Amino acid sequence: GAVVSQHPSRVICKSGTSVKIECRSLDFQATTMFWYRQFPKQSLMLMATSNEGSKATYEQGVEKDKFLINHASLTLSTLTVTSAHPEDSSFYICSAREEQGGYNEQFFGPGTRLTVL
Amino acid sequence: AQSVTQLDSQVPVFEEAPVELRCNYSSSVSVYLFWYVQYPNQGLQLLLKYLSGSTLVESINGFEAEFNKSQTSFHLRKPSVHISDTAEYFCAVSDRGSGYSTLTFGKGTMLLVSP
Numbered sequence: 001g002a003v004v005s006q007h008p009s010r011v012i013c014k015s016g017t018s019v020k021i022e023c024r025s026l027d028f029q030a031t032t033m034f035w036y037r038q039f040p041k042q043s044l045m046l047m048a049t050s051n052e053g054s055k056a057t058y059e060q061g062v063e064k065d066k067f068l069i070n071h072a073s074l075t076l077s078t079l080t081v082t083s084a085h086p087e088d089s090s091f092y093i094c095s096a097r098e099e100q101g102g103y104n105e106q107f108f109g110p111g112t113r114l115t116v117l
Numbered sequence: 118a119q120s121v122t123q124l125d126s127q128v129p130v131f132e133e134a135p136v137e138l139r140c141n142y143s144s145s146v147s148v149y150l151f152w153y154v155q156y157p158n159q160g161l162q163l164l165l166k167y168l169s170g171s172t173l174v175e176s177i178n179g180f181e182a183e184f185n186k187s188q189t190s191f192h193l194r195k196p197s198v199h200i201s202d203t204a205e206y207f208c209a210v211s212d213r214g215s216g217y218s219t220l221t222f223g224k225g226t227m228l229l230v231s232p
Contacts, residue, residue: 046221108160
């Protein structure tokens with residue numbers, strides 16, 4: 001089956017620093033990648049959708065300048081949390097999809113736990 | 118726009134008992150429906166999905182869900198649960214119409230199976 005990896009799985013950083021999270025599709029080419037955020041005991045909230053080679057589409061309320069998304073290749077998307085603050089602490093999950101026509105399943109990564117001190 | 122309601126935030130059940138996790142959705146267009154399972158500190162795994170055809174869909178580990186259009190529901194059931202089924206379960210919906218479709222998730226139901 002399709003595999004999506006994320007790196008790192010956990011990261012702890014100081015307030016004010018930037019953190020980069022990588023999302024890779026290991027055995028397929030992901031035309032579209034999604035970034036979600038999940039607070040403890042809550043659902044996944046879509047942050048942004050990125051298509052390879054183009055700018056990401058952010059959901060309402062998500063700061064584009066704070067959450068920088070790059071989808072430079074068909075197998076890699078990165079999310080950079082700039083000037084992180086404690087309120088950015090969360091579980092970040094990416095998913096990837098290969099466009100083949102009709103319905104295309106999203107495959108989810110294992111998530112990255114970000115803790116900002 | 119779509120929305121998903123999972124009325125139960127937590128469902129405790131004894132091992133080998135049956136369980137039903139409820140999911141209702143709202144949408145102005147035709148939808149695809151999904152159930153995902155999330156184990157602690159892990160990402161989501163697709164459990165089962167309804168795209169078209171038979172309204173009853175099954176997973177390989179004994180779960181099933183039935184799409185009921187008139188009641189706009191997609192409840193998840195298992196006749197006999199195991200301890201290992203303890204996890205968070207998310208119902209999700211995606212509309213059929215657009216070229217790419219995003220998933221809208223419910224708030225999740227924690228299934229707690231005890232011996």
